[in-house]
Amino acid sequence: MNSPIRVAVTGAAGQIGYSLLFRIASGAMFGPGQPVILQLIEAPIEKALKALEGVAMELDDCAFPLLHGIVQTSDPAVGFKDANWCLLVGAKPRGPGMERADLLKDNGRIFIGQGQIIDQVAAADARVAVVGNPANTNCMIAASQAKRLPPERFTAMVRLDQNRAQSQLAKKAGVPLTAVENIFIYGNHSPTMFPAFAHATINGRPAMAVINDDAWLQGAFCETVGKRGAAIIAARGASSAASAANALVDHVRSLVTPGAIHSVAVKSNGAYGFDANVWAGMPVRTTTPGSYAVITGQAMDEFAQTKIAATNRELTEERAMVAELLPKAS
Numbered sequence: 001m002n003s004p005i006r007v008a009v010t011g012a013a014g015q016i017g018y019s020l021l022f023r024i025a026s027g028a029m030f031g032p033g034q035p036v037i038l039q040l041i042e043a044p045i046e047k048a049l050k051a052l053e054g055v056a057m058e059l060d061d062c063a064f065p066l067l068h069g070i071v072q073t074s075d076p077a078v079g080f081k082d083a084n085w086c087l088l089v090g091a092k093p094r095g096p097g098m099e100r101a102d103l104l105k106d107n108g109r110i111f112i113g114q115g116q117i118i119d120q121v122a123a124a125d126a127r128v129a130v131v132g133n134p135a136n137t138n139c140m141i142a143a144s145q146a147k148r149l150p151p152e153r154f155t156a157m158v159r160l161d162q163n164r165a166q167s168q169l170a171k172k173a174g175v176p177l178t179a180v181e182n183i184f185i186y187g188n189h190s191p192t193m194f195p196a197f198a199h200a201t202i203n204g205r206p207a208m209a210v211i212n213d214d215a216w217l218q219g220a221f222c223e224t225v226g227k228r229g230a231a232i233i234a235a236r237g238a239s240s241a242a243s244a245a246n247a248l249v250d251h252v253r254s255l256v257t258p259g260a261i262h263s264v265a266v267k268s269n270g271a272y273g274f275d276a277n278v279w280a281g282m283p284v285r286t287t288t289p290g291s292y293a294v295i296t297g298q299a300m301d302e303f304a305q306t307k308i309a310a311t312n313r314e315l316t317e318e319r320a321m322v323a324e325l326l327p328k329a330s
């Protein structure tokens with residue numbers, strides 16, 4: 001049995017937190033031989049902290065052998081202390097009449113503070129995964145504050161979009177989910193994202209040949225995956241939670257599994273035409289636990305290039321909206 005790792009989770013009493021924490025504590029994220037200490041961070045709001053107490057009681061009541069401790073706090077300096085993984089789930093939701101730019105700025109301020117504190121107090125090997133929306137830009141903002149931790153340690157989640165795309169392709173082809181491989185997400189976690197179907201395979205054959213319906217792939221497929229989050233909000237009256245938590249388990253599990261190939265939003269180095277300094281979804285191969293190499297050189301046809309240009313444009317616009325929050329040189 002390894003010694004325990006410290007996993008900090010913000011928004012721990014929220015919807016995603018309620019699905020996520022039990023999966024981490026059961027071993028689904030780091031494996032059956034890895035104990036964890038959960039460091040649960042909530043906003044300094046009485047109702048949220050009271051709810052967090054209840055969640056911690058339920059974690060105790062599960063008697064998970066891998067759960068070696070629980071910290072409950074509203075102080076990020078306590079919550080991120082010595083954390084090996086920082087899972088940034090908490091964020092302010094969009095309120096009535098609120099513009100996207102206002103949301104970006106309000107959440108931007110939260111992620112500035114969290115980026116600074118993580119850089120100061122987290123473990124030397126700390127990794128950060130951002131879920132709170134707008135996830136790519138929040139991740140870019142947090143990373144911009146780090147002087148000690150390099151930018152590749154900061155990733156944002158597009159795994160839910162990958163899982164959604166895989167599921168839609170399997171349904172359309174009438175095959176089990178595991179028959180679908182190599183479907184990766186490029187760009188922003190927003191309706192502009194691009195699920196690059198031309199590289200996907202179904203039972204080892206090109207998905208485009210198996211499905212044989214380019215109009216569906218370019219139209220309904222991309223639209224269904226891109227707007228799935230909004231469809232769930234419309235149906236459930238609340239945003240996706242269990243599937244988002246599950247995707248974060250997948251995101252981290254793949255990042256700690258050498259050889260795994262999966263979609264992650266990472267700092268662009270110009271690959272696929274993404275602007276430098278935006279965090280864009282793209283395929284990566286995990287090299288050593290917590291580290292990865294971007295898979296470059298995937299061919300993109302004219303349709304794919306147009307989609308990538310659109311999602312890149314949105315990411316650069318988001319960056320411009322929060323420019324005043326960023327260090328001058330970044």
Ligand code: NAD
Nearest residue numbers: 010011013014015016042043048090091131132133160244
């Ligand atoms: P929620 O409102 O149920 O929970 C959010 C929690 O965060 C609340 O308990 C709140 O008190 C807390 N919080 C707010 N500010 C905080 C801060 N500064 N520090 C610590 N905690 C703070 O929301 P949810 O359904 O759990 O969703 C959380 C976020 O995840 C939202 O931004 C949502 O849009 C996003 N999301 C992302 C994806 C994705 O694929 N990237 C998918 C689904 C949801």
Ligand code: LMR
Nearest residue numbers: 133228229230232239240
């Ligand atoms: C999702 O993709 O389900 C969420 O990001 C949607 C949202 O806006 O919370």
